[in-house]
Amino acid sequence: MTDLADLADVGRDLRRGGYSRHGFDRVELELREWFTEEARRRGLDVRPDRNGNLWAWWGAPGPGAVVTGSHLDSVPGGGAFDGPLGVVSALQAVDLLRAGGFEPAKPLAIVVFVEEEGGRFGVACLGSRLMTGAITPEAAARLTDADGVTFGEAAHAAGFDPLRMGRDEPALAHVGAFVELHVEQGRGLDVPVGLASSILAHGRWRYTFTGEGNHAGATLMEDRRDPMLPAAQLVVAARRAARDGARATVGRIAPNPGGTNVIASSVDVWLDARADDEPHTREVVERITSAARRAAADEGCEVRVAEESWGGTVLFDPALMADVRRAIGEDTPALPTGAGHDAGILAAHVPTAMLFVRNPTGVSHAPAEFAEADDCAAGVAALAATLEHLASAGDAR
Structure with missing residues (x-):
C-alpha cells in the first residue's frame, strides 16, 4: 500500500471529501509526474502518445505487446482506489516479476489513460476513445470544462498538439492483449480477486x-x-x-x-x-x-x-479470459459490471480482460470506496501471474 499512500494527499477535495483529479489539471499532471518517476526508477521507458496517454515499456515497443494499466483521474469527490489501484498494481506486478527473475519474451507495457472518468470534460474514457477513433479529435478539442477551458486548450497547455490527436494505428498495432486491474465497484465479489465478464451498455x-x-x-x-x-x-x-x-x-x-x-x-x-x-x-x-x-x-x-x-455492451474476450484463469485459477469467478472502463473501449479493437479486487463497502465514486491491503496484494499477485503467462515465450498470443 506504500505507493497508494504516496498519492494520499494529492488532489484531496476538502469540500466534497475524497479526491478530485481531472484530465490535464494541476493535480493530474502531478500524478503523471509521479508515475513517470516511479516507472523510470524501475528502468521502464516512459513515452506519451499523441493523445496524452502515458506508456511505460519493459522492452522495446513492438507488436504483440502485453499491456496493463488504468487511469489516475477521478470523478469529483471520488475514492482513492478507482484508477490508481490499477496503476500502482501494475508497477508492483513488475516488481514481483523482476524479483522472481522473469524476463518477458514479448514487449510489456503499463499505460495510464487520460480523462477516463470524464470528470472535467464530460466524456468518459477520452484518452482511449481518441486512440481508437471512437471520438474525433475535432469533437474532443471542443469539449469544455466548467470554467470554459476546452480540452484542446488544456491539452496544448500540457504539451500536446490537439491537431495531432486521433486514432493511433501504431499504438493499437502494438497491443496484443490488454488486462486492466480495477477495484470492484459494487458488492458482487465475495473473494479477493475476480474477472469481469461484460460491461453494461x-x-x-x-x-x-x-x-x-x-x-x-x-x-x-x-x-x-x-x-x-x-x-x-x-x-x-x-x-x-x-x-x-x-x-x-x-x-x-x-x-x-x-x-x-x-x-x-x-x-x-x-x-x-x-x-x-x-x-x-x-x-x-x-x-x-x-x-x-x-x-x-x-x-x-x-x-x-x-x-x-x-x-454499447462489451463482452470481454473469452480466449483471453481463459488465459487469465489458467494463470490465476480456473475457479476465479466472473461478473458483469455496470461501470465503464478503458478496457471496454479497447475491446472492439484488441483482446481485453479485467481483474477485479474485492470492495467490502460496495461503494465507489465516493470517499467510502475501499479495498483491504491483503486483497490488494492478492490483486498484484494475480496481475503478475497473468502478465507472466501472457508474456512468456510459450504463450500462443
Missing part, C-alpha cells in the same frame, strides 16, 4: 430546459415559465423509468444564472443511463425523454436533448 445525455428568467419575489407563480420544474420532474422520471436491472442517474444539475432569488432562465441536467443491452438502455432514455418533454410543455418551457457519449 451505457451513455450520457444532456437535457437543456429553457424558460424565462425572472425575479423570485415579484413574479406570481401563475406567471412563471420556470425550467427548474421540468428539470426536477426529469429526476423523478429517471428513477421510475429504470427497471428490470437498468440504472438511470441524475448526478449533475446546473441552473443559469444560479441565484437563490432568481427564477432560472435555463437548466442543464445530465442523465447517465445503463442497461444490459442497447435497446433496453435506449428504451429507458426514451421514457425519460418523453416525460421531460411533457413536463417542459406543461410549464411553457422548451427542452433540447443531446447525446454526449455512448458505449
